[in-house]
Amino acid sequence: MSRHILILGGTSGMGLALAQAHAHLGWRISVVGSSADKVAHLQAQQPEWGVYRADLGDEGQRQALFAKLDALAPFERVVYAAGVYANERRFDLSAEESTTMLAINVQAFQAAFAWAAQRVAGKEAALVCFSSIAALVDYPYTSLYAQCKRAMWHTAAAYRTALAPRQVAVLAVASGYVDTAKLRQLNGGNATHKPFIVSEQRAVNEIMAALNARRDVAIFPKRMRVACALLNMLPQWAVGKIMRHKLDAKVLANK
Numbered sequence: 699m700s701r702h703i704l705i706l707g708g709t710s711g712m713g714l715a716l717a718q719a720h721a722h723l724g725w726r727i728s729v730v731g732s733s734a735d736k737v738a739h740l741q742a743q744q745p746e747w748g749v750y751r752a753d754l755g756d757e758g759q760r761q762a763l764f765a766k767l768d769a770l771a772p773f774e775r776v777v778y779a780a781g782v783y784a785n786e787r788r789f790d791l792s793a794e795e796s797t798t799m800l801a802i803n804v805q806a807f808q809a810a811f812a813w814a815a816q817r818v819a820g821k822e823a824a825l826v827c828f829s830s831i832a833a834l835v836d837y838p839y840t841s842l843y844a845q846c847k848r849a850m851w852h853t854a855a856a857y858r859t860a861l862a863p864r865q866v867a868v869l870a871v872a873s874g875y876v877d878t879a880k881l882r883q884l885n886g887g888n889a890t891h892k893p894f895i896v897s898e899q900r901a902v903n904e905i906m907a908a909l910n911a912r913r914d915v916a917i918f919p920k921r922m923r924v925a926c927a928l929l930n931m932l933p934q935w936a937v938g939k940i941m942r943h944k945l946d947a948k949v950l951a952n953k
């Protein structure tokens with residue numbers, strides 16, 4: 699029987715690319731997304747995949763989805779790739795935008811990992827989450843997005859320790875900019891001006907290599923990792939000053 703991967707947030711972007719990489723290796727694929735159009739398109743393109751529609755931020759829909767997926771468990775890998783993000787560090791989110799960001803990037807993630815931890819098993823058993831390089835730099839006025847991804851990073855570490863006796867790996871991915879359709883859409887169709895941006899294929903290669911080596915984290919690209927390490931050697935007030943002057947000047951000026 700082929701190994702089964704479930705990707706929550708697997709109907710586009712990095713989640714979909716990761717699903718395709720597993721399909722090439724003969725894995726059974728199940729993916730989840732909230733957009734009816736994406737689900738219908740994917741069902742037509744990949745009739746052998748399980749493609750499920752649910753808004754993970756809606757508790758009722760999430761519970762119904764998990765009840766349906768229970769019948770397919772156990773999975774060898776479960777990935778939480780769903781996420782909401784803006785183009786730039788944003789400090790002016792509306793109450794509704796903040797609620798959505800918390801719901802998808804923190805609350806649904808927590809619920810998904812709690813559910814998945816009991817349903818993952820096998821030789822290569824692993825849980826994966828998509829945090830962000832933004833989570834790895836701590837400074838005084840960090841955005842809500844970065845705080846959510848930081849919470850995800852630390853939650854993954856807690857699950858890693860808890861699941862180690864069962865030989866379940868927990869991989870936290872912290873990438874810099876990845877040239878997905880979503881990032882391009884947020885940038886008027888072209889995101890190539892983003893610093894150190896990498897292709898979707900490169901991101902998938904990094905994640906597959908980390909999974910195969912059963913590493914705890916995948917932080918890429920290297921230049922972004924080095925930049926973060928250097929920033930983290932400075933006192934927080936200095937990091938805040940650098941971020942404010944070099945990166946956020948335009949955003950803050952528009953406040």
Ligand SMILES: NC(=O)c1ccc[n+]([C@@H]2O[C@H](COP(=O)([O-])OP(=O)(O)OC[C@H]3O[C@@H](n4cnc5c(N)ncnc54)[C@H](OP(=O)(O)O)[C@@H]3O)[C@@H](O)[C@H]2O)c1
Nearest residue numbers: 707709710711712731732733753754780781875876878880
């Ligand atoms: N691209 C980057 O530069 C970058 C960098 C660092 C980290 N990340 C993180 O990587 C992850 C994937 O990013 P991406 O660029 O590949 O984005 P994407 O193409 O928008 O993929 C997000 C996936 O999550 C699903 N999703 C979003 N909201 C959902 C909801 N409420 N319920 C169910 N599914 C939902 C989307 O499907 P629907 O639209 O159908 O809901 C889609 O399948 C995100 O968590 C992001 O924060 C991205």
